[in-house]
Amino acid sequence: MIEGAKWRRWVYFYIPLGGFLIWLLFPFYWMLITTVRPDGELYRPWNAPNYTPFWTSNPTFEHISYLFTETLFATWLWNTMVIALAATAISLVCGVFAGYALSRLKFPFAGSLGTMIFVTYLVPQTLLFIPLADIIRNFRIGDSPWALILTYPTFLIPFCTWLMMGYFKAIPKELEECARIDGASRWQAMVYIILPVAVPGILSAGIFAFTLSWNEFIYALVFLSSPQEKTVPVGVVSELIRGDVFFWGPLMAGALLGSIPVAIAYSFFVEHYVSGLTGSVKG
Amino acid sequence: MATMQAGSGAPRPRTRLLEDERWLAFFLLMPTLILLGLFIAYPFAKGILLSVTNTRVGVPGDYVGLAIFEKIWNDGIFREAAWNTILYTAVTTVFKLALGLWLALLLNRHFRGKAFIRAFILLPFIIPTVLSTFAWKWMFDPTFSVLNWMLREIGVIDQRINWLGDPDLAMGCIIAVNVWRGVPFFAITLLAGLQTISPELHEAAAIDGANARQRFIHVTWPLLLPVTMVVVLFSVIQTFADFQLVYVLTEGGPANATHLFATYAYQIGVRTGLLSEGAAISLAMFPVLFLVVIFQLLYIRRVETR
Amino acid sequence: MARVLLRNLNKHYETFHAVKDVDLEIQDREFVVLVGPSGCGKTTTLRMIAGLEAITSGEILIGDTVVNEMPPMDRDIAMVFQNYALYPHMSVRDNMAFGLKMRKFERAEIDRRVKIASDILGIEALLHRKPRQLSGGQRQRVALGRAIVRNPQVFLFDEPLSNLDAKLRVQMRVELKKLHERLGTTAVYVTHDQVEAMTLGDRVVVMKDGWVQQVGDPLELYNNPANKFVAGFIGSPGMNFAAVTIERDGDALWAANPGMRVRVPDAIVTRLGPHSGRAATLGIRPEDLHIAGPADDAGHCFDAHVEVVERLGSEILLDVSVGPSSMVASVPPTVRTKMHETIRLALDPERLHFFDAETEAAI
Numbered sequence: 031m032i033e034g035a036k037w038r039r040w041v042y043f044y045i046p047l048g049g050f051l052i053w054l055l056f057p058f059y060w061m062l063i064t065t066v067r068p069d070g071e072l073y074r075p076w077n078a079p080n081y082t083p084f085w086t087s088n089p090t091f092e093h094i095s096y097l098f099t100e101t102l103f104a105t106w107l108w109n110t111m112v113i114a115l116a117a118t119a120i121s122l123v124c125g126v127f128a129g130y131a132l133s134r135l136k137f138p139f140a141g142s143l144g145t146m147i148f149v150t151y152l153v154p155q156t157l158l159f160i161p162l163a164d165i166i167r168n169f170r171i172g173d174s175p176w177a178l179i180l181t182y183p184t185f186l187i188p189f190c191t192w193l194m195m196g197y198f199k200a201i202p203k204e205l206e207e208c209a210r211i212d213g214a215s216r217w218q219a220m221v222y223i224i225l226p227v228a229v230p231g232i233l234s235a236g237i238f239a240f241t242l243s244w245n246e247f248i249y250a251l252v253f254l255s256s257p258q259e260k261t262v263p264v265g266v267v268s269e270l271i272r273g274d275v276f277f278w279g280p281l282m283a284g285a286l287l288g289s290i291p292v293a294i295a296y297s298f299f300v301e302h303y304v305s306g307l308t309g310s311v312k313g
Numbered sequence: 314m315a316t317m318q319a320g321s322g323a324p325r326p327r328t329r330l331l332e333d334e335r336w337l338a339f340f341l342l343m344p345t346l347i348l349l350g351l352f353i354a355y356p357f358a359k360g361i362l363l364s365v366t367n368t369r370v371g372v373p374g375d376y377v378g379l380a381i382f383e384k385i386w387n388d389g390i391f392r393e394a395a396w397n398t399i400l401y402t403a404v405t406t407v408f409k410l411a412l413g414l415w416l417a418l419l420l421n422r423h424f425r426g427k428a429f430i431r432a433f434i435l436l437p438f439i440i441p442t443v444l445s446t447f448a449w450k451w452m453f454d455p456t457f458s459v460l461n462w463m464l465r466e467i468g469v470i471d472q473r474i475n476w477l478g479d480p481d482l483a484m485g486c487i488i489a490v491n492v493w494r495g496v497p498f499f500a501i502t503l504l505a506g507l508q509t510i511s512p513e514l515h516e517a518a519a520i521d522g523a524n525a526r527q528r529f530i531h532v533t534w535p536l537l538l539p540v541t542m543v544v545v546l547f548s549v550i551q552t553f554a555d556f557q558l559v560y561v562l563t564e565g566g567p568a569n570a571t572h573l574f575a576t577y578a579y580q581i582g583v584r585t586g587l588l589s590e591g592a593a594i595s596l597a598m599f600p601v602l603f604l605v606v607i608f609q610l611l612y613i614r615r616v617e618t619r
Numbered sequence: 620m621a622r623v624l625l626r627n628l629n630k631h632y633e634t635f636h637a638v639k640d641v642d643l644e645i646q647d648r649e650f651v652v653l654v655g656p657s658g659c660g661k662t663t664t665l666r667m668i669a670g671l672e673a674i675t676s677g678e679i680l681i682g683d684t685v686v687n688e689m690p691p692m693d694r695d696i697a698m699v700f701q702n703y704a705l706y707p708h709m710s711v712r713d714n715m716a717f718g719l720k721m722r723k724f725e726r727a728e729i730d731r732r733v734k735i736a737s738d739i740l741g742i743e744a745l746l747h748r749k750p751r752q753l754s755g756g757q758r759q760r761v762a763l764g765r766a767i768v769r770n771p772q773v774f775l776f777d778e779p780l781s782n783l784d785a786k787l788r789v790q791m792r793v794e795l796k797k798l799h800e801r802l803g804t805t806a807v808y809v810t811h812d813q814v815e816a817m818t819l820g821d822r823v824v825v826m827k828d829g830w831v832q833q834v835g836d837p838l839e840l841y842n843n844p845a846n847k848f849v850a851g852f853i854g855s856p857g858m859n860f861a862a863v864t865i866e867r868d869g870d871a872l873w874a875a876n877p878g879m880r881v882r883v884p885d886a887i888v889t890r891l892g893p894h895s896g897r898a899a900t901l902g903i904r905p906e907d908l909h910i911a912g913p914a915d916d917a918g919h920c921f922d923a924h925v926e927v928v929e930r931l932g933s934e935i936l937l938d939v940s941v942g943p944s945s946m947v948a949s950v951p952p953t954v955r956t957k958m959h960e961t962i963r964l965a966l967d968p969e970r971l972h973f974f975d976a977e978t979e980a981a982i
Contacts, residue, residue: 047419050412051430054437054497057448060459064451076461076473083459124348127341137338145610147345150353152547152606154554156575157598160582160591161359162352184352187345204704207671210691211698212718212769217331222717226708245441247557248575252583263443267561278451285444296439300432303439307498308505310547332690 061289064282065093072279093279094287103284105258106265111291113175113261114243117182121239124183125190126232130220132191133198134206144195151188155248163252177253178261182243189242190235193309197231198224234306237299244292262288364593370586381593391594394565394572398598401488401573402552408492409548410541413499420500421507431501438497446561449490453477453562480570483563487571490558499544506540507533539616546609553605554598574598621682621772621805622647623668628677630663630829637663639829641677650799650806652820654813655852660829661809662777668807669775670694681772692721697766698775701782703758705750711737711761712746718769729768736767739798756787763795767802776808780815792818813853817841825849847979850902850972856936858902859946862976867895873918874901874973878942882918884968891973891982899982902972905936908948908964915965923948923964925956939964 064072066089074081097103131137132144162181166172171180201224209219225232250264257269266284270277296303331337364381368374385391420431437445452459453476464470477483510533518528556575559565565572565580572580574594582591623645630638638660645651653661666672668679670691679686686694697718706714712733719729737743740760750758759779766774779795780788796819799806810816816823817837825832825840825848833845837853844850850858863874865883872883872891881901883891891899911920923939923946930952937948937956941964948964956962973982 043419043422043424046415047430050416050419050496051433054434054493057445057452057493058436058440060452061445061448064448073457075456076458077465081462083462120348124345128345131338131341135334135338135341137335140338143342147349148610149606150349152550152602152609153353154550154575154598154602156554156556156578157595157602158353158356158360160578160588160595161363162356163583164363164588165352165356165359180348181352183348187348191345202702202704204700204702205706207669207691208698208700208704208765209706209717209721210671211669211694211696211775212765213692213721214717215332215690215692216334216337218721223706227706229708241439245439247441247443247560248579251560252579263441263557266447267443276451276454278454278457281447282451285447288444289440292439292441293436296435297432300428300435304431304435304501304505307435308502329690 058286058289061282061286064278065286066090067279068092069279093283096277096280097283097287101269101280101284102257102260102265103262103287106260106262107288107291109175109259110244110261110263110288113178113182114240116175116179117186117243118236118239120179121183121186121190122232122236124187125235126194126225126228128187128191129194130198130224133195134203134224147188147191150184151192153185155185155246159248159252162249166253172253173255173259175259178246178250181249181253182246186239186242189310190239193235193238193306194228194231196309197228201227230302230305231309233299234302234309237295237303238306238310240295241292241303360592360596363589364596366589368588370588374589377589381589382597385590385593385597390569390572391577391597393569394574394577394594395597397484397571398553398573401484401491401555402549405488405491405495405552406545406549408488409495409499410545412492412496413544414503414541416496416500417503417507420504431504435497435501437494438501442494442557443561445494446490446558449486449493450477450562453486477563478567480567483567483571487559487562490562491552491555494558495548495552499548502544503537503540506537510536542612543609546605546612550602550605553601622649622680623773623805623807624678624680625664625668626678626680628664628667628679629675630660630667630672631675637829638667641826641831643824643831643834645805645807647805648803650808650819650821651824652808652810652816652822653824653826654810654816654820655826655832657811658828659826661811661824661826664826665775665777665807665809668773669696669698695771696773696775697769697771698777699762699766699779701778703750703762703779703782705753705758705761705765707750710747710749711742711753711764714750714761715765715768718765732768732770733764736764739767739801740764755783756791759783759787759791763798767798770804772805774804774806776806776810778810779808780810781812788815795819814855817853823853825852827852843981844902844972845981847900847902847974847981850974850981854904856905856947856949858904858972859908859944860974861901861903861941861944861946863899863901865891865894865897865899865973874899876942876944878940878944879921880918881921881966881971882916882968883973884971886969887971887973887982894973894975894982898976900974900976900979902974903946903966904970905947905949907967907970908946908950909967910950910954911963911965916968919968920963920965923962925958925960925962928956928958937962 063084063086067086068088068090071086128147132140166177171177205223205227206219209223210216214222247263250261254260254264257265260268266281266288270281270284331340365376365378366374367377367381420427455473455475455478458476460476461470461473474482476486514532515528518532523531554575555573556579559571559573559576563571565576574597578591578594581587581594625641625643628638628641641664653664655661663672667674670686670689674687681694681696706717709717715733715736716729719732737746740763742757742760742764745753745757750761753761762779780791783791792815808819820837822834822836823840824834827848833840833849840849840853844853847860851860861876861879863876866873866875872888872895874881874883921941923941925937925939927938929936929938933952934949935952935954937950939946939948974980975982
C-alpha cells in the first residue's frame with residue numbers, strides 16, 4: 031500500500047484512479063442507458079427541465095427488438111462472427127508456421143524476411159484500401175465474406191508471426207532436439223512438442239486477432255455493399271442512419287450488442303489478451 | 314538385461330524433403346508470403362500505378378506522370394488534411410503518453426481488485442472503435458448532449474456548445490476521443506514495462522536518499538524508455554493513418570475542416586470515384602510512415618545489441 | 620548396441636573452427652567421456668554424433684553405417700540433455716513413451732518397456748505426474764528413463780548432472796555407472812567436470828580449442844598426461860607447475876629456478892638430456908609433495924613459505940610459495956603448520972613431470 035496520511039492516499043491515488051475509471055467507462059454506461067431508454071425520454075433537449083441523464087424510470091427493449099426485427103442486425107452479427115473466426119484461423123495457421131520458421135530454422139534470407147514481415151505489421155489498412163478495392167473487384171470476391179476473410183490476415187499474420195516468434199524463442203530448443211532424436215521428424219517435433227507447449231501464445235495471438243477482426247472498419251466499409259453482407263460496425267454506421275437522421279436508440283443498442291461478443295471473448299481470456307497486447311509491442 | 318532387446322523399429326520410408334531446414338522453412342512461410350504478396354505488395358504496386366494515371370471508377374486511365382500528385386499538392390483541402398493529420402498525431406500522442414503513464418503508475422501499486430480494474434480499463438481499446446465512437450457522437454449531439462447538461466449543472470455554461478459543428482471544437486473532440494481510446498493501450502503496455510523493473514532498484518535508490526520524484530526520473534523513466542519508444546511509434550503509425558474516428562464523428566466536416574489523409578482519400582477515391590487521386594492521397598502518407606518504420610527498426614536493433 | 624567411429628571430423632561455424640580433425644573410435648559397450656573447458660568443442664562433437672549439427676568435413680559411423688546425412692530420428696540414439704528437455708505438456712509416462720510411439724511400437728510393448736525402465740530407476744510412482752511436479756533429481760531420472768526405454772544403439776549425455784546440487788550429483792554419478800554396467804549400451808558423455816570424467820569413463824577424451832589433447836583411461840591421463848594442459852586439467856587440486864631451467868652437472872640433470880633445485884631422477888635423464896640448458900616446466904601433483912624427513916634426498920627437497928593453510932579434515936592443503944612460483948601441497952591432517960612459517964617440502968622423484976616450455980608437450 032501507499033505510505034503516508036489518508037488524505038494523501040485519496041489525493042494521489044483514489045481520486046485520480048476513480049477519475050480515470052469514470053472517464054474510460056462512462057461512454058459504455060451511456061450506451062447502456064440509451065439502449066433501454068424510451069424515445070420520449072431520449073429526445074429531450076439538453077436544457078429541458080425534465081432531462082434525467084443517468085437513469086430511466088421506464089426501461090424498454092423497443093430499440094433492441096427494432097434492431098432484430100426491422101434491420102439485418104442478426105445477419106451482421108453472424109457475418110462478423112464468421113469473418114472474424116475464419117480470418118483468425120487463417121492468420122493463426124500462417125502466423126504460427128511463419129513464426130516457427132523465423133525463430134527456429136536456419137535458411138537463406140531469414141533475417142530479411144523477418145524484417146519484411148515486421149514492416150508489413152506496421153502498414154496501416156488506410157494506405158492500401160483504394161488499390162486493394164480494385165484488386166478485390168478484379169478477383170471477383172467483392173461484396174462477399176471472402177473479400178474480408180482473405181484481406182484481414184494481411185494485418186493479422188504479421189502480428190501473429192511477431193508474437194509467436196517471441197513465444198517460440200522462449201521454448202528451449204532442446205525440447206525439439208530431444209524429440210527429433212526420439213524419432214520425430216522436424217514436422218512431428220513441431221506439431222507434437224512445440225505447438226502444444228506454445229498453446230498460451232497461440233491463444234493470445236488468437237484472441238487478439240479476433241478482436242482486431244471484429245474491430246476492422248475501412249476494408250469492410252469499402253469492400254462490402256449489400257446490406258446483407260455487412261459486418262456489425264459497417265451495418266450500424268450505414269444502415270441505422272437515414273440521411274441526416276440518427277436513430278439513437280437502435281444505434282446505441284447496436285453498438286452495445288455489437289460489442290458484447292468481443293467483450294465476452296475478451297473477458298474469458300483477459301490474461302492472454304494482455305500478454306498478446308504487451309507482446310505485440312515488444313521490440 | 315535381456316528384456317529390451319526387441320530392437321527399434323526399422324527406419325520408416327517417408328518424404329525427406331521436410332527434414333531439410335530450408336525446404337521446411339519454405340513450406341512454412343509459403344502461405345504467409347502468398348497472402349502478403351497478393352494483398353500487401355500487389356496493392357502497393359497497384360497504388361503507385363494508379364497514382365501516375367488518371368483512373369476513375371469504370372474509366373481506365375492513361376499515364377499522366379506526376380500530374381496527379383501535382384494536382385493534390387495544389388489542393389487546399391489536401392493541405393489542410395495534411396496539417397490536421399500532423400496536429401492530430403502530435404497532440405494525441407502527447408496526451409496519450411502522459412495520461413497513459415499516469416494511469417500505469419497508479420495501476421502499478423498494490424490494491425484490491427487490481428486485476429478486475431485493469432480488465433475494465435482496456436474496454437475502450439477492445440470495443441470496436443466505430444461503435445464506441447458512436448456513443449461519443451451521441452454525447453456530442455448538439456441538441457441532446459449530456460456533456461452540455463453536465464456543464465450547465467455545474468454552472469460553466471448557459472448557452473449550448475455545438476461540439477462537432479465548430480471546426481476547432483470538432484478537432485478537439487476528435488482528439489479527445491482518440492486519447493480516450495488510446496490511453497488504455499499506453500497504460501497497459503507501460504504497466505507491463507513498469508513491472509519488469511525490479512523493486513530492488515527502487516529500494517536501493519531510496520536507501521541512497523532519492524525521493525519519489527527523483528526515483529521516477531533516475532530509475533523508472535530511463536528503464537521504461539525502450540518500451541515507451543516502441544509504444545509511441547506504434548501509436549504514431551496508427552494515429553497518423555486513422556480513419557474510423559473522423560469518419561463517424563464528422564466525416565471530415567464541418568466544411569472539410571477535420572479531414573485526415575485517410576478520410577480525404579476515402580472521400581475522393583471512393584465517394585467521388587477519382588481512384589487515382591484517392592490512391593495518391595493515401596500514398597502521401599507513405600514517406601512519413603516509412604521514416605517512422607525505419608526509425609523503429611533502427612531503434613529496436615540498437616536496443617537489442619545493447 | 621554399436622561402436623561409434625569419428626573420422627577426421629571437422630566443424631566450421633561461419634568464422635569459427637569449433638572441432639578440428641577429431642579421430643576417435645568408441646568401442647561397442649564402451650563408456651567414453653569427452654571433457655574439456657567450455658568452448659572446447661566437446662558438445663559440438665556430441666551434437667554432430669546426434670545429427671543436430673551438420674558435419675563440415677569428415678565422417679561419423681554408428682555401427683557400420685555412415686550417418687553424416689542421416690536425420691537424428693533415424694540414427695537410433697538417445698540423448699539426455701543438461702536441462703533434461705522433458706516435454707512439459709506430457710506426463711512422465713508419455714514422456715517415456717513418446718520415442719516408442721514415434722517408432723510405431725505396439726501399445727503392449729510400450730507399456731512393458733516403460734514398466735521395466737521405471738522399475739530400474741525407481742520412478743513407478745511418478746508415471747502420471749507432469750514434469751513441473753518433479754524435483755531436479757526426479758526429472759533427471761525421467762530423462763534417463765526416456766533414453767533407456769528406447770534401447771538405442773548409443774546413449775549420448777550432454778552434461779546431464781550439471782543442474783543438480785553437489786550431493787545429488789555424486790549420487791546420480793554412481794547410479795549412472797551402475798546403469799551402464801547393467802545395460803551395457805555404448806555411451807558418449809560430455810562434461811566439463813574432470814571428476815565426473817574420471818569416475819565415469821572407461822576412456823576419457825580431453826579436448827581444448829577444438830583439438831583432442833589426449834585419449835586414454837583415467838589413470839593413464841592422470842599418471843602420464845600428454846601435455847601441460849591435460850596435466851593441469853585432470854586432478855584436483857590441480858598439478859603444480861614451476862618454470863625451471865634444465866642444467867647439466869656431470870652425468871646428472873637438475874631442474875632449477877630461484878626457489879628450488881631438484882635433481883632429475885635417473886630414469887628420465889636420457890629423455891630430458893636434449894633439453895639441458897633450456898627452459899622447461901616442472902610439474903608435480905599436490906599429493907606427491909610431503910614434509911621433508913630424514914629419508915628424503917636433499918636433491919628432492921626445497922624450502923617453502925606457507926601462505927594459507929586449508930584444513931579439509933581428511934587432509935590439509937598448504938598454499939605455499941617456492942621462490943617465484945606458487946604451489947599447493949596435500950599433507951596428512953596430523954601435520955602442524957601455521958601460516959607464514961617456512962617449511963621444508965620434499966617431492967616424490969618418480970612422479971615428477973616435465974613439459975617443453977614452448978610446445979607444452981610432455982617430455
